[in-house]
Amino acid sequence: MSRAKSLVSTDWVLENLTDQNVVFIEVDEDTSLYEKGHIEGAITFHWREDLQDGVIRDLISKEKFEALLSKNGISNSSTVVLYGGNNNWFATYAFWYFKIYGHLDVRLIDGGRKLWELNGLPLVTSIPTRPLTTYVAKNRDNSIRAFRDEVIATISGANIVDVRSPQEFTGELAAPAHLPQEAGQIRGHIPGAKNIPWSRAANEDGSFKSNAEISELYELAGVNFAEDTIAYCRIGERSAFSWFVMHELLELKNVRNYDGSWTEYGSLVGVPVAVGA
Amino acid sequence: MGLDLRTCGATPGGPDLTGVNLSEQTIIQGVVIRGGISDGVPNGKIVDNAYVQLLDSTREFTAEVPTDSEGRFRFFASPGPWHLVVMAHGGREELIVQAQKGLSDDLVIHI
Numbered sequence: 129m130s131r132a133k134s135l136v137s138t139d140w141v142l143e144n145l146t147d148q149n150v151v152f153i154e155v156d157e158d159t160s161l162y163e164k165g166h167i168e169g170a171i172t173f174h175w176r177e178d179l180q181d182g183v184i185r186d187l188i189s190k191e192k193f194e195a196l197l198s199k200n201g202i203s204n205s206s207t208v209v210l211y212g213g214n215n216n217w218f219a220t221y222a223f224w225y226f227k228i229y230g231h232l233d234v235r236l237i238d239g240g241r242k243l244w245e246l247n248g249l250p251l252v253t254s255i256p257t258r259p260l261t262t263y264v265a266k267n268r269d270n271s272i273r274a275f276r277d278e279v280i281a282t283i284s285g286a287n288i289v290d291v292r293s294p295q296e297f298t299g300e301l302a303a304p305a306h307l308p309q310e311a312g313q314i315r316g317h318i319p320g321a322k323n324i325p326w327s328r329a330a331n332e333d334g335s336f337k338s339n340a341e342i343s344e345l346y347e348l349a350g351v352n353f354a355e356d357t358i359a360y361c362r363i364g365e366r367s368a369f370s371w372f373v374m375h376e377l378l379e380l381k382n383v384r385n386y387d388g389s390w391t392e393y394g395s396l397v398g399v400p401v402a403v404g405a
Numbered sequence: 406m407g408l409d410l411r412t413c414g415a416t417p418g419g420p421d422l423t424g425v426n427l428s429e430q431t432i433i434q435g436v437v438i439r440g441g442i443s444d445g446v447p448n449g450k451i452v453d454n455a456y457v458q459l460l461d462s463t464r465e466f467t468a469e470v471p472t473d474s475e476g477r478f479r480f481f482a483s484p485g486p487w488h489l490v491v492m493a494h495g496g497r498e499e500l501i502v503q504a505q506k507g508l509s510d511d512l513v514i515h516i
Contacts (some may be wrong), residue, residue: 245494246494
């Protein structure tokens with residue numbers, strides 16, 4: 129089962145802390161929590177500094193990804209185990225990223241940093257050093273990534289799932305309620321999109337709900353799993369969480385993450401937009 | 406210098422108030438304490454590894470921040486009722502807050 133292959137428990141982590149073939153990576157946009165304390169042996173990837181091109185809006189190149197993994201001592205045969213704060217948003221984004229570049233064994237800690245801390249499990253401040261490797265990435269697998277023209281072509285066709293909050297979906301807000309609002313994009317959603325906030329697939333402690341609960345959630349919202357599905361949010365990290373839910377937990381292979389998301393779509397000239405529920 | 410996309414994530418403690426017109430914002434903020442006496446005055450031990458969730462009146466997830474090194478949290482919300490769920494190792498508290506425009510008094514939450 130994919131849930132067993134892609135997801136590990138905190139108990140599994142404790143049992144595998146000293147396995148040198150397992151590389152734990154804390155992924156977030158703010159690595160101050162990593163500096164405060166992290167799982168023993170874990171390294172950290174910064175969402176912006178390590179995983180964004182920085183010049184153009186895109187993933188880092190294959191060559192830069194290879195260099196990033198090589199300098200951090202990750203080999204093609206490593207078991208990469210990801211976790212992070214923010215309910216694993218950035219960790220699931222990194223999971224999707226590792227899949228795009230064809231890493232064989234990548235997993236996610238169920239519940240991420242939150243569940244680890246709520247369980248009172250140990251954190252350390254020591255920074256590990258790992259011997260350099262020569263990592264060889266595969267060419268990008270874009271079958272799990274959606275681009276804007278594909279999204280536009282999908283309108284009124286297959287499933288589009290908007291995983292933002294209901295207020296962002298209706299156009300009441302342009303960004304999550306806890307952030308300053310943006311003027312760069314118009315407000316609303318892609319016509320025909322179903323609003324299934326990412327958080328409805330998660331328990332309060334950050335762990336995932338059961339497959340039965342998640343399937344019911346999507347089906348009640350009108351998602352037909354026989355069709356292709358594209359998930360989006362604002363910048364692609366909350367939708368990576370929902371992509372993980374559908375692609376890895378429910379084992380639906382025809383699901384893609386639109387990482388351009390609303391910050392791209394909401395800035396396009398002339399594309400259709402819907403407002404309201 | 407490239408695109409500086411702002412993510413949707415939360416920093417420990419919540420957003421900074423620097424440059425914010427406080428009279429125009431609805432701010433929910435406070436401190437999480439373990440032990441002590443619930444008399445509205447911070448006492449006991451600060452909890453710097455709690456998670457505070459803000460749910461709207463229908464209990465839809467709106468935001469979550471981990472407390473900072475001083476046990477503090479902050480949200481920008483809108484006027485009206487909100488659910489706050491505070492979780493930490495060995496403790497959980499839930500309360501309903503009536504948010505009003507402007508900077509309100511700190512909530513002192515004991516777990």
